[in-house]
Amino acid sequence: MRRQTLLFAALPCLFLAVSARAASPVSAGDAPNATPSLLRELDRGADTVPILIGIKDGTPSARALRASPDLEGEPERRIIRVAAQKRLAEELTPQRLAVKHYYESFSMLAGTATREAAIALAGRTDVLWVELDRRAHLLQTTPQNSQILVRSDQTNALGFRGAGQAIAVIDTGVDYMVADLGGAAFPNTKVIGGTDIADNDSDPMDCEGHGSSIAAVAAGPRGVAPDAKIVAIKVFSSKDATNATCQDTASFSDIIAGINYAITNKATFAITAINISLGGTFDDSLDHGYCDGDDPGSTIAIDAATAAGIVVVVASGNDALTNQLAVPSCVSSAVSVGAVYPESRTRVSWSDGAGGVLCTDQPASPDGIVCFSNSTSNLSLLAPGAFWSVVTKGGGQDSFSGTSPATAAVSGAIVLLRQARPDLSPVGLVGVLRSTGKGIADPRNGVVTPRIDTLAAVQLAASGFAVSPTTAVDIPDGSGSATATATVSGFTRPIANVQVWAEINHPAPAQLRVTLIGPDGTSVVLQDQTGQAEHPINALYGDTNATAQSLGAFTGKQANGTWTLKVEDLVVGVTGRIRAFAVTPIPLAERQSITKRTVSSSRVPRHVNPRP
Numbered sequence: 001m002r003r004q005t006l007l008f009a010a011l012p013c014l015f016l017a018v019s020a021r022a023a024s025p026v027s028a029g030d031a032p033n034a035t036p037s038l039l040r041e042l043d044r045g046a047d048t049v050p051i052l053i054g055i056k057d058g059t060p061s062a063r064a065l066r067a068s069p070d071l072e073g074e075p076e077r078r079i080i081r082v083a084a085q086k087r088l089a090e091e092l093t094p095q096r097l098a099v100k101h102y103y104e105s106f107s108m109l110a111g112t113a114t115r116e117a118a119i120a121l122a123g124r125t126d127v128l129w130v131e132l133d134r135r136a137h138l139l140q141t142t143p144q145n146s147q148i149l150v151r152s153d154q155t156n157a158l159g160f161r162g163a164g165q166a167i168a169v170i171d172t173g174v175d176y177m178v179a180d181l182g183g184a185a186f187p188n189t190k191v192i193g194g195t196d197i198a199d200n201d202s203d204p205m206d207c208e209g210h211g212s213s214i215a216a217v218a219a220g221p222r223g224v225a226p227d228a229k230i231v232a233i234k235v236f237s238s239k240d241a242t243n244a245t246c247q248d249t250a251s252f253s254d255i256i257a258g259i260n261y262a263i264t265n266k267a268t269f270a271i272t273a274i275n276i277s278l279g280g281t282f283d284d285s286l287d288h289g290y291c292d293g294d295d296p297g298s299t300i301a302i303d304a305a306t307a308a309g310i311v312v313v314v315a316s317g318n319d320a321l322t323n324q325l326a327v328p329s330c331v332s333s334a335v336s337v338g339a340v341y342p343e344s345r346t347r348v349s350w351s352d353g354a355g356g357v358l359c360t361d362q363p364a365s366p367d368g369i370v371c372f373s374n375s376t377s378n379l380s381l382l383a384p385g386a387f388w389s390v391v392t393k394g395g396g397q398d399s400f401s402g403t404s405p406a407t408a409a410v411s412g413a414i415v416l417l418r419q420a421r422p423d424l425s426p427v428g429l430v431g432v433l434r435s436t437g438k439g440i441a442d443p444r445n446g447v448v449t450p451r452i453d454t455l456a457a458v459q460l461a462a463s464g465f466a467v468s469p470t471t472a473v474d475i476p477d478g479s480g481s482a483t484a485t486a487t488v489s490g491f492t493r494p495i496a497n498v499q500v501w502a503e504i505n506h507p508a509p510a511q512l513r514v515t516l517i518g519p520d521g522t523s524v525v526l527q528d529q530t531g532q533a534e535h536p537i538n539a540l541y542g543d544t545n546a547t548a549q550s551l552g553a554f555t556g557k558q559a560n561g562t563w564t565l566k567v568e569d570l571v572v573g574v575t576g577r578i579r580a581f582a583v584t585p586i587p588l589a590e591r592q593s594i595t596k597r598t599v600s601s602s603r604v605p606r607h608v609n610p611r612p
C-alpha cells in the first residue's frame with residue numbers, strides 16, 4: 001500500500017517516499033443587454049473580452065420550440081440563424097469581433113470582441129444579451145478527505161488555485177501524457193518545463209509513478225493547487241529506454257543539480273516551491289537536530305534556493321523514527337513535512353518494504369499522526385499523508401500514502417498562499433502556514449507540530465503577522481546577545497495575546513535565554529536555559545509551546561511597532577543562529593469589545609481572526 005520500495009535505506013540511498021488597466025467604468029445604462037459578469041469584466045479594464053451574443057433573428061426561441069416542436073421547419077431555421085450571425089459579424093468586421101463559433105442550432109454567436117464592440121453590441125436592438133464566455137474548470141466530484149481536512153477545496157473556491165506559479169518536482173520524473181498532468185507531449189500546459197538529470201537527457205518522463213502522483217497531489221485537478229504548473233526534474237535513472245522502471249536510488253549530487261536547475265530557471269517558469277519527497281536516514285539511532293553539519297552539500301543548495309525566493313519542501317521520511325528526520329529534510333532551511341490521516345479507519349498497518357509490518361495504527365483518525373511519519377522537534381509542518389486518490393504513471397488512479405504526498409500537499413499550500421500574499425518571503429510563507437495551522441501533538445515524543453490549514457493561511461490579515469527579514473543571525477558564544485526584529489503595522493485593535501514563532505539552530509538549547517520585547521519595551525522571557533541537546537528550538541510560543549514567563553504582560557497593549565527577539569548564549573563552547581522569528585498578534589475578541597464598548601456590531605472593525 002505504501003510506496004515503500006523506493007523509500008528509505010541507509011544514508012547514501014534515497015527514499016521516494018489580466019492584466020488590468022485604468023478604464024472608464026461601464027454602467028448597465030451604457031450596455032443595457034450586458035450580463036452582470038460581462039459588466040464586471042469590462043469594469044476590470046479588459047481590452048478584449050470573449051463573449052457569447054444572443055441574437056434576435058426572427059426564429060422561435062429554444063423554449064418556444066421545446067413547447068411546440070417543429071422538426072420540419074428546422075433546416076430553414078438553421079439557414080436563417082447562421083445568416084443573421086454572419087450579417088452581424090460582417091458588420092462588426094474581424095477587427096472588432098473575431099468570431100470563434102457560428103451555431104446553426106442556436107440564435108447565438110461566440111467570439112472575442114474589443115471593449116468598444118462589446119459595449120456597442122450590448123446596446124443593439126437586434127441583440128438580446130451579451131455575456132462573458134467563462135472558463136470551465138474540470139468538474140470535480142466531491143473533494144477527497146485530504147482536501148477537506150486542509151480546506152484547500154474552500155481555498156480553491158475563493159479563487160486561490162495556484163495560477164501563474166510552478167512547483168519544481170525533484171523526483172522520478174512526471175508522466176506528462178496523463179490527462180491530469182497535461183495529456184500531451186513534453187512540455188505541455190501543465191508540465192511546462194524540466195529535465196532529466198539522472199539520464200542526462202531533456203525528457204523527464206516518469207520511470208516509476210511516484211513523481212506523477214506527487215505532481216497530482218500538488219497541482220492535479222484533485223490536488224491542492226489545481227492551476228499551478230509543474231517543472232519535472234528527474235533524478236532517478238531509468239533502467240531501460242522505455243522508462244518502464246527506475247533505479248532504486250538517486251544520488252544527492254543529482255538532487256542538488258535539480259535544485260540548481262530550479263534556481264537557474266526560477267524566472268522562466270515562475271517557480272515558487274521545490275518539492276523533494278526523497279531522502280535517506282542516518283545510519284544510527286542518535287538524536288539528530290538540524291543536520292546542516294552532517295550534509296553541507298544539501299544545506300548549501302537549500303540555503304541558496306531559499307535565498308533566491310524559493311521554498312524548499314522536503315519529506316521527513318517514513319521510518320517511524322521519533323528522534324530524527326531524514327536527510328535532507330533535517331537541513332535547517334528546509335521545510336520538513338510529516339504525515340497525518342485525513343480520515344478514520346479501524347486499523348491500518350504499514351509495510352516495512354521487506355515483507356514485514358513497520359507499524360500499525362488502531363484506530364486511525366483524522367489528524368492522527370501516521371505511525372511511519374518521522375518526527376523530532378525540528379519538524380516544520382504536518383499534512384495529510386495517507387489515502388490520496390490521485391493519478392499515477394500510465395493514467396490509473398492510485399491510493400498514495402507516505403510523507404511524500406504530505407510534502408506535495410504543503411508545496412501546493414505554499415503556492416496558494418503565495419497567490420494571496422505575494423509580499424511574503426519563503427520564511428514568511430512557512431511562518432504563516434505554521435502560525436495558522438492546527439497544533440497536533442505526536443503521542444510518541446510529545447512534539448506539537450502545526451497541520452496546514454490553507455483557508456486560515458490565505459485569510460490571515462497582513463497586519464496580523466510580522467516576520468523578521470533576516471534569517472541567519474549568528475548568536476555570540478558565551479556572552480552578549482543576538483537579536484532579530486519583526487515590525488507589525490496596521491493592526492488597529494488592542495491585543496489579547498501574542499503568538500511567537502522562533503526557530504533557533506543550536507545544538508544545546510539549554511545554553512540559551514530567549515526574550516521577547518514588545519514595541520513599548522515590555523519584555524517576557526520565553527525560554528530560559530531549558531531544553532534537550534540536539535533538539536533545536538522550533539517553537540510557537542503562546543500556541544504549541546509554553547513560555548518561562550506569561551505572555552499576559554502584552555494583553556491590552558498595542559501591537560504596532562517593532563518586536564524584538566533577543567537570544568543570549570550563556571555557555572562557552574558551541575553556539576548557533578536565529579533562523580526565524582515572527583509575531584502574530586491576536587486581537588481582543590469582538591464579543592469582548594462589544595461588551596466593553598457597547599457599540600453596535602456594524603461599527604466594530606472587522607478582523608480576520610488568525611486562529612478561527
Ligand SMILES: [Ca+2]
Nearest residue numbers: 196199201203
Ligand atoms: Ca529521460
Ligand SMILES: [Ca+2]
Nearest residue numbers: 569571573574
Ligand atoms: Ca554556547
